[in-house]
Amino acid sequence: TQLLEQSPQFLSIQEGENLTVYCNSSSVFSSLQWYRQEPGEGPVLLVTVVTGGEVKKLKRLTFQFGDARKDSSLHITAAQPGDTGLYLCAGPYTGFQKLVFGTGTRLLVSP
């Protein structure tokens, strides 16, 4: 059973556009992490959100944790080709020392 659903699966946009990626679950998570993975490399942590309703900004990236801690979103303003990659959300699996990962959103930003 996939506990974290990400949407959309694929997104192809032009440089300068805005976009939002979603990470949803029917379960409550104590925290959620967002990673970006570039082709041929391992995922790299972008941010961790911990408190319901929390908003974190990382330059042009804005992350929000839902009030009920069941969902999160990533908004990118004025996307650039360097934002291209696979975006993954992940959350701790209750009772186990591991993370569960969403299936990811593959973003392509064209010049």
Add this chain to the structure above:
Amino acid sequence: DAGITQSPRHKVTETGTPVTLRCHQTENHRYMYWYRQDPGHGLRLIHYSYGVKDTDKGEVSDGYSVSRSKTEDFLLTLESATSSQTSVYFCAISEQGQENPQFFGPGTRLTVL
């Protein structure tokens, strides 16, 4: 960047042969993980370790075994490789476990013919 290396980076092998992948860290992190990444399935946990000689199964552990004899090394062994084990394998480390961020290695692309 966290000091994590994986070897080999690429491997082609034949069905039925044993294969061992190595993950080495220089961060002295307690937790180490092995994942496989496949299209349509995302990252799936194979096995993880929470200390020297302490390991546990993940969600896709069948056909895989692991060993951790030193803090810095975590080995993944495919006992008898099958074509379904063709994948990209990632090692990750974490200081304190599930609530903490994980730092990933560069991956090993394994092809089983």
